[in-house]
Amino acid sequence: MRRLLLAGLALAASTFAASVLTAFTALPARAAYPDRPITLIVPWGAGGGTDAVARIVAALLEKDLGQPVAVVNRTGGQGVVGHQAIADATPDGYTIGIITVEIAMMHWQGLTQLSGASYVPLALMNEDPAGVQVRADAPYKTVDDLLADIKANPGKFKASGTGQGGIWHLALAGMLSSLKMDPKSVPWVPSNGAAPGLQDLVAGGVQLVTCSLPEARSLIDAGRVKSLAIMATDRSKLMPNIPTLKEATGSGWTIGAWRGFAAPKGIDKAVSDKLQAALKKVYDSKEYQEFLSGRGFGGRYADGPGFAAFMAEADASLGAVMKEVGLAK
Missing domain, CATH: 3.40.190.150 (Bordetella uptake gene, domain 1)
Incomplete structure (x- = not known):
């Protein structure tokens, strides 16, 4: 009787172990990421x-x-x-x-x-990077020429390129600050982006636009706008003739x-x-x-x-x- 009981227990244990193993092997493997959109x-x-x-x-x-x-x-x-x-x-x-x-x-x-x-x-x-853009017929050959005129005539120049407090507004403010100039010496004219700001520049409504070279590219290529410097550590591959702000002024401001x-x-x-x-x-x-x-x-x-x-x-x-x-x- 004892032998029959032990045999029965062994069989039950074996069956249970087999069923557990089957259950685990039947579980689907976790799908590798990603398995859906x-x-x-x-x-x-x-x-x-x-x-x-x-x-x-x-x-x-x-x-x-x-x-x-x-x-x-x-x-x-x-x-x-x-x-x-x-x-x-x-x-x-x-x-x-x-x-x-x-x-x-x-x-x-x-x-x-x-x-x-x-x-x-x-x-x-x-x-x-931000660039410093002026009209093609502006008298400035370098960004230093422009900055000297701004220093001599605070409040005379207006700038644009984005909304108040936008990235290109901060580009201008940071540049002026890095050169020990009052950021408020160039009033900012808010615009809905670089494109309308550049059109205002061409029309004479503002005298300076800080925006990226790709945004100004079409007007630069058309000979209506020129860029005096870019606020980057290296020159642009797009327009390698334009100096960095550091090369032109000594300022290390980049944005x-x-x-x-x-x-x-x-x-x-x-x-x-x-x-x-x-x-x-x-x-x-x-x-x-x-x-x-x-x-x-x-x-x-x-x-x-x-x-x-x-x-x-x-x-x-x-x-x-x-x-x-x-x-x-």
Whole structure:
């Protein structure tokens, strides 16, 4: 009887073990990321420079990741709506976004609590330095000539290129401040971007526009506008004859409009690493480099940690300028 009982227990144990093993082996293996489409949020409107960068990157990511990458424009609130949507997304790697220089400015203006630290940075992919543009028939051969006239006639010159407190306004204010000049000595005329500001320059409504070379390119090529310097560490590949501000004046002030990619806080490191690697492939690709050169956009790459450091530095420098000109709250 005892032998029969022991045999029965052994059989039951064996059966149980077999059933558990079968159950575990029947469970589906965890799918490798990504196994479904990815959404890429753009905080600015369709057709603009940020949208164009997002769409070429999305198309190239699709090839590498093997899943569709859908671009969704979430506009409003001077960029706050889209940037908030990226930060609030589920951190599973299926919603990422493109963040722009405004993330280092909006919280200083009291528009949001968001900053670069609100995200997991993936890659910096583009930067377009500010240039100093005047009319082609202006008497200035160098930016020093222009600055000397501004010093001699404070308040005479007006400048434009973006809204009050926008990136190109801060470019001008930072440049003047770095040269020990009063940033308020050149009144700012707000505009809905560089294009209307440049048209106002050509028409004589303002005497100076600080914006990127790609934005001014068509008027420079047409011989109606000239650029005297760019606020960058190196000369532009697009127009290498234009000196940097440091070459021209000794000022080390640099600033530009930049774009990078980020994910919500809490994303799995393995997923973040895969996205960073994919974005590096995109940046190095022939297609992306041809896109940049064709549009006149500036290339600048940094990996996740490098992008985080870059944003922290931008936040500090832009905040200092905004406080100086009374734009910080």
